[in-house]
Amino acid sequence: MARLIAKTPAEGLLPVEVAGVRLSEVDPGGLTSVAALGGADIGAALKAATGASLPGPGATTTGRGGARVVWFGVRHVLVMGPPVAALDGAAVTDQSDAWCTLRLDGAGARDVLARLTPLDLRPSSFAEGATARTLLGHMQASITRVEDDAYLILVFRSMAKTAVHEITEAMESRAARLRLT
Amino acid sequence: MRLPCPCCGDRDIREFTYRGAALARPGEGAGIDRWDDYLHLRDNPAGAVRDLWYHGGGCGAWLVVERDTVTHAVDGARLAAEGL
Known part of the structure; x- marks a missing residue:
């Protein structure tokens, strides 16, 4: 019988850290x-x-x-x-295998996310513990603010590579903007 | 443009898909003229309209949105599940 090797959705792509913001994959347990x-x-x-x-x-x-x-x-x-x-x-x-669970944290995580989602991420309307179904780029996503500077992002498993690419690009764009100021 | 989703609050238009006028479906046994009207005939008013929007980029709800095509004001939205 074939032995199947379980791979996480973003296996081999993460973690990534750019200018103090980290993107990593988390195992939600289920x-x-x-x-x-x-x-x-x-x-x-x-x-x-x-x-x-x-x-x-x-x-x-x-x-x-x-x-x-x-x-x-x-x-x-x-x-x-x-x-x-x-x-x-x-x-x-x-649905444990259907979603890719990412964690974006570090000072500036909100600025990175704001480049990708139309959601109002200001603390006054998106407090700790708040969650939203929204868009991340063109992907349907679930975004939860788990800590002051940390967000859990769920996208469909099939979108894992795209999500990592888009978020990484937003992290690099923010870093480039910081270098100008 | 933002739409006031009853679940999610004010959300950007890119999360929504326009799904046409909010019309009551003809009842069982309705005549062909009634179905023709329902499927094809629209008023295209300049002013207040009621239409269906799908919040596919958000909570997944279908909404009935009341808005004005002249002023672009959005007067409100509610769940289509509560009735047209």
Whole structure:
């Protein structure tokens, strides 16, 4: 039987550091999509399964075992961390292999991201713990501000190389601008 | 131009795709004239319009957006799932 070797989406491409901003790939542990079916209220079931409350639009919550629940769309959240078993009233799917999870951190990470996304990244509208589905260049992405100067960026696995290229280019453009001033 | 997504807040136009006028679909058994009207006939008004936008670059919701083609003012948006 063939022995398959697991590769992370951005294997061999990262980490990259330019002018104090680092882009690295992180292993989220697991990614589970939880979508409420119809008008089902899944708050209690999610709380029982993960220890985290159901985040509203643009919010994240945390639960047991480092679980981070990220709002992912209309009546739809993504659980990063321990796998989630079936929940009543929800469509639960394992998407661990479907997304590339990147972390952009360091002073200036916000300036780099601002070159790629139309999102308002100012702290007043995108505080720590905030999340958004938005565009990164031409890619659909999920961006979460996990620390003051650190962002988690999820793109489709098939876009990993493009995402790394675009973010690296934005990091270099920012560095070039800094050299002028 | 920015659209006020009920889930995401004000978002840039590049996250959205225009999906045509927000019209009620003809009911079961509707006549051919009613379907012809629904599929092909549009008013193209100068002024207030209601149209569908897909927030594909964001939360994935379909929205009914009320806007004005003369002033370019956007008066509001709500989820199409709540009814046209």
